[in-house]
Amino acid sequence: MTEDKPLSRAERNRLQLRADILQAAFIEFSDRGYHQTAIADIAQRLGIGHGTFYRYFDNKRDILEHVINDTAMQLIALLAAENAPNAVQTLAEYREQCQRIAQRFSEFAYANPKMLRLVLLEATSIDADMTQRVFALINTGGQLTAEYLANGVKHGFLRSDLDTTNTGHAIVGIIMAGMFRLLADPDNTSVLTSYGEACVRLITEGMAKT
Amino acid sequence: MTEDKPLSRAERNRLQLRADILQAAFIEFSDRGYHQTAIADIAQRLGIGHGTFYRYFDNKRDILEHVINDTAMQLIALLAAENAPNAVQTLAEYREQCQRIAQRFSEFAYANPKMLRLVLLEATSIDADMTQRVFALINTGGQLTAEYLANGVKHGFLRSDLDTTNTGHAIVGIIMAGMFRLLADPDNTSVLTSYGEACVRLITEGMAKT
Amino acid sequence: MTEDKPLSRAERNRLQLRADILQAAFIEFSDRGYHQTAIADIAQRLGIGHGTFYRYFDNKRDILEHVINDTAMQLIALLAAENAPNAVQTLAEYREQCQRIAQRFSEFAYANPKMLRLVLLEATSIDADMTQRVFALINTGGQLTAEYLANGVKHGFLRSDLDTTNTGHAIVGIIMAGMFRLLADPDNTSVLTSYGEACVRLITEGMAKT
Amino acid sequence: MTEDKPLSRAERNRLQLRADILQAAFIEFSDRGYHQTAIADIAQRLGIGHGTFYRYFDNKRDILEHVINDTAMQLIALLAAENAPNAVQTLAEYREQCQRIAQRFSEFAYANPKMLRLVLLEATSIDADMTQRVFALINTGGQLTAEYLANGVKHGFLRSDLDTTNTGHAIVGIIMAGMFRLLADPDNTSVLTSYGEACVRLITEGMAKT
DNA sequence: CATGAATGAGCATTCATTCAT
DNA sequence: CATGAATGAATGCTCATTCAT
Numbered sequence: 016m017t018e019d020k021p022l023s024r025a026e027r028n029r030l031q032l033r034a035d036i037l038q039a040a041f042i043e044f045s046d047r048g049y050h051q052t053a054i055a056d057i058a059q060r061l062g063i064g065h066g067t068f069y070r071y072f073d074n075k076r077d078i079l080e081h082v083i084n085d086t087a088m089q090l091i092a093l094l095a096a097e098n099a100p101n102a103v104q105t106l107a108e109y110r111e112q113c114q115r116i117a118q119r120f121s122e123f124a125y126a127n128p129k130m131l132r133l134v135l136l137e138a139t140s141i142d143a144d145m146t147q148r149v150f151a152l153i154n155t156g157g158q159l160t161a162e163y164l165a166n167g168v169k170h171g172f173l174r175s176d177l178d179t180t181n182t183g184h185a186i187v188g189i190i191m192a193g194m195f196r197l198l199a200d201p202d203n204t205s206v207l208t209s210y211g212e213a214c215v216r217l218i219t220e221g222m223a224k225t
Numbered sequence: 226m227t228e229d230k231p232l233s234r235a236e237r238n239r240l241q242l243r244a245d246i247l248q249a250a251f252i253e254f255s256d257r258g259y260h261q262t263a264i265a266d267i268a269q270r271l272g273i274g275h276g277t278f279y280r281y282f283d284n285k286r287d288i289l290e291h292v293i294n295d296t297a298m299q300l301i302a303l304l305a306a307e308n309a310p311n312a313v314q315t316l317a318e319y320r321e322q323c324q325r326i327a328q329r330f331s332e333f334a335y336a337n338p339k340m341l342r343l344v345l346l347e348a349t350s351i352d353a354d355m356t357q358r359v360f361a362l363i364n365t366g367g368q369l370t371a372e373y374l375a376n377g378v379k380h381g382f383l384r385s386d387l388d389t390t391n392t393g394h395a396i397v398g399i400i401m402a403g404m405f406r407l408l409a410d411p412d413n414t415s416v417l418t419s420y421g422e423a424c425v426r427l428i429t430e431g432m433a434k435t
Numbered sequence: 436m437t438e439d440k441p442l443s444r445a446e447r448n449r450l451q452l453r454a455d456i457l458q459a460a461f462i463e464f465s466d467r468g469y470h471q472t473a474i475a476d477i478a479q480r481l482g483i484g485h486g487t488f489y490r491y492f493d494n495k496r497d498i499l500e501h502v503i504n505d506t507a508m509q510l511i512a513l514l515a516a517e518n519a520p521n522a523v524q525t526l527a528e529y530r531e532q533c534q535r536i537a538q539r540f541s542e543f544a545y546a547n548p549k550m551l552r553l554v555l556l557e558a559t560s561i562d563a564d565m566t567q568r569v570f571a572l573i574n575t576g577g578q579l580t581a582e583y584l585a586n587g588v589k590h591g592f593l594r595s596d597l598d599t600t601n602t603g604h605a606i607v608g609i610i611m612a613g614m615f616r617l618l619a620d621p622d623n624t625s626v627l628t629s630y631g632e633a634c635v636r637l638i639t640e641g642m643a644k645t
Numbered sequence: 646m647t648e649d650k651p652l653s654r655a656e657r658n659r660l661q662l663r664a665d666i667l668q669a670a671f672i673e674f675s676d677r678g679y680h681q682t683a684i685a686d687i688a689q690r691l692g693i694g695h696g697t698f699y700r701y702f703d704n705k706r707d708i709l710e711h712v713i714n715d716t717a718m719q720l721i722a723l724l725a726a727e728n729a730p731n732a733v734q735t736l737a738e739y740r741e742q743c744q745r746i747a748q749r750f751s752e753f754a755y756a757n758p759k760m761l762r763l764v765l766l767e768a769t770s771i772d773a774d775m776t777q778r779v780f781a782l783i784n785t786g787g788q789l790t791a792e793y794l795a796n797g798v799k800h801g802f803l804r805s806d807l808d809t810t811n812t813g814h815a816i817v818g819i820i821m822a823g824m825f826r827l828l829a830d831p832d833n834t835s836v837l838t839s840y841g842e843a844c845v846r847l848i849t850e851g852m853a854k855t
Numbered sequence: 856c857a858t859g860a861a862t863g864a865g866c867a868t869t870c871a872t873t874c875a876t
Numbered sequence: 877c878a879t880g881a882a883t884g885a886a887t888g889c890t891c892a893t894t895c896a897t
Contacts, residue, residue: 200360
């Protein structure tokens with residue numbers, strides 16, 4: 016059961032350094048912003064010569080691409096991982112799932128605020144292409160959520176006339192608002208708890224007096 | 226009842242030019258982005274010398290400040306203008322109001338996509354201060370919406386246990402998601418219509434099967 | 436009889452500086468070579484900021500273009516100026532003219548060795564386009580000389596079966612060889628004198644024993 | 646009569662690789678130019694690591710030196726090989742020899758345009774030393790040609806008052822002009838034929854009407 | 856007060872060379 | 877001995893800002 020391991024020591028070092036550069040770029044870009052970050056900053060953070068950077072990435076834009084792609088994949092994974100719609104059959108179960116998801120998102124957001132900063136705040140101001148990529152990511156989130164809702168409709172615990180697509184996008188908006196609130200006040204570790212609860216009630220029950 | 230009129234012709238010209246510069250900066254910043262815009266671009270758009278710019282604004286950051294402030298004020302005004310909570314007394318009236326508001330927002334978004342771009346996409350990547358300003362703006366939106374909801378609770382057509390604050394923020398998130406969708410696909414002039422309807426139903430009735 | 440003189444003081448300064456930069460670039464390029472010359476070198480020679488350079492020329496290649504064009508025009512002018520073929524009717528007159536031309540070239544070469552360096556040594560190693568430009572210049576020289584010879588044939592003091600075109604190019608080669616000799620040993624101020632004489636005899640009489 | 650044969654297999658490989666590197670450098674330098682050629686280009690052409698280059702040559706300048714020296718030697722050999730003055734005794738023989746030489750040069754030029762490019766176009770723009778080497782090469786060509794002419798004078802079929810030295814340099818100029826014409830238009834395979842004829846007549850008979 | 860010429864800090868990128876493996 | 881990873885000096889170019897006219 017030995018895997019393919021043609022990774023020489025040099026090879027591993029190389030991959031490690033590449034990962035380190037990506038990591039350093041991620042930190043710098045999310046902390047100071049893409050435009051405020053010089054390649055020299057990334058190199059200095061790692062204690063490497065800045066020429067070394069160009070042995071691993073074509074140019075500044077190239078590494079941003081990789082950083083964003085990596086981050087986007089993690090975000091998509093987060094969204095997709097929670098998408099186990101068939102696990103729930105009743106409204107009660109569904110509500111629990113929502114709370115679990117909210118909890119999960121909340122934890123992720125607290126653990127990785129830099130990712131959120133990068134995608135929500137920085138990536139939208141590089142160029143048209145990158146901005147569209149962010150839009151596409153958000154759109155994907157909406158579609159995943161919509162599938163999730165469609166499942167609820169199919170199982171009969173969500174309104175049969177629910178506009179799953181648009182509602183999915185709306186829910187993504189709700190999540191985004193939570194992220195923005197966290198980013199606005201990163202030290203307030205409780206803000207998302209009550210927000211999550213309110214959101215779960217909002218989307219399940221609405222606001223109207225019954 | 227003549228107001229103070231120490232506005233000489235020169236004075237008026239001066240104010241006019243200042244406004245023109247602001248306008249030009251707004252267009253450039255929202256079109257090409259803050260970092261991609263040179264002071265010379267703004268000046269050239271107006272056909273003035275770029276040295277003139279510095280007679281009206283301290284520096285590039287300064288005019289961004291003004292541009293953002295102006296834009297923020299218009300957005301706040303949009304939010305506040307719709308905030309006539311006492312106008313509605315019943316759920317039906319309230320729902321109509323919601324639709325009206327959605328309509329209003331939609332129209333505004335279609336009419337002023339540059340404003341949205343500027344605030345949502347660009348302003349968040351200048352520096353920490355400006356980013357906080359955007360957060361504050363969004364937060365203000367949430368609070369205004371919350372007051373609006375509180376009014377609903379007071380009038381008894383919204384749940385008495387509604388977490389107005391958090392729900393207000395959630396609604397702002399829903400609006401933001403709509404803006405993002407519009408910015409992602411500016412030519413699709415109908416996307417917001419069905420989105421508005423779905424959102425109104427979501428927030429009033431929730432998703433659960435009754 | 437007043438000429439157009441809308442040249443303000445600023446305008447004149449501007450033109451003067453532009454000319455100065457051209458001159459400085461010419462000196463640096465011909466002295467140290469194009470690739471060895473940094474824009475900063477040109478600026479420093481004039482005591483101006485190197486950013487100023489870019490107010491007058493698009494980029495390094497751009498100014499090379501202008502420098503080469505200017506130089507080429509002077510060289511062409513030198514060739515063309517001497518081309519007064521109809522001035523001579525007999526072989527004796529023609530020989531005198533040749534000597535005069537040789538003298539002129541010689542003086543020019545001594546006075547402007549940098550021009551020769553630039554065109555013959557430097558310009559041929561920038562890129563394909565610039566190299567072709569040098570070839571075109573040499574070719575033009577050959578053609579001008581050929582016309583000059585054709586005139587001699589027409590007036591009957593040169594061989595009627597003279598291949599004027601090819602011979603014209605050959606004469607340009609003879610001139611170029613003289614330039615190379617001068618550039619090889621710029622301090623030897625007499626080398627061209629005897630060379631000129633030998634060349635005149637060569638082209639008029641050939642080498643064969645009569 | 647055993648030669649020195651300490652050439653082990655490794656030794657031969659070593660010498661072969663050295664020759665390959667020289668050859669590769671020659672091609673790159675003459676194709677793209679010295680400044681446009683990176684050491685990595687040379688190494689890549691051979692499929693060797695670019696660190697290996699430095700085991701065989703001190704630095705970039707060093708290999709240029711060797712490349713130029715090799716090329717210069719071949720050019721000198723070309724000049725010298727044709728210099729068999731005692732082979733001709735009469736003007737007719739001499740003229741035939743001239744034509745043969747022209748033919749030889751022409752063939753060489755068509756076969757080795759890269760050599761000409763390198764020496765005439767590239768080598769003159771490296772630094773003062775290399776430029777002087779090119780001048781020295783041209784000068785050697787002139788001297789060889791002069792000896793050749795001197796022989797003609799001695800044998801009595803060239804003018805007894807012929808300035809052999811200067812005329813020798815002039816002839817080299819004529820040859821150089823032919824090379825330039827070829828380099829300017831490498832596809833025109835006939836340009837040198839008529840040029841050669843015209844040149845032979847020029848130097849033997851001159852241009853004057855007899 | 857308007858102008859635009861001048862400035863230089865700042866940055867992305869290249870590449871010859873070194874050296875540990 | 878071959879390799880290629882690492883390095884940093886070098887440089888072209890941009891643009892916000894200042895200031896003399």
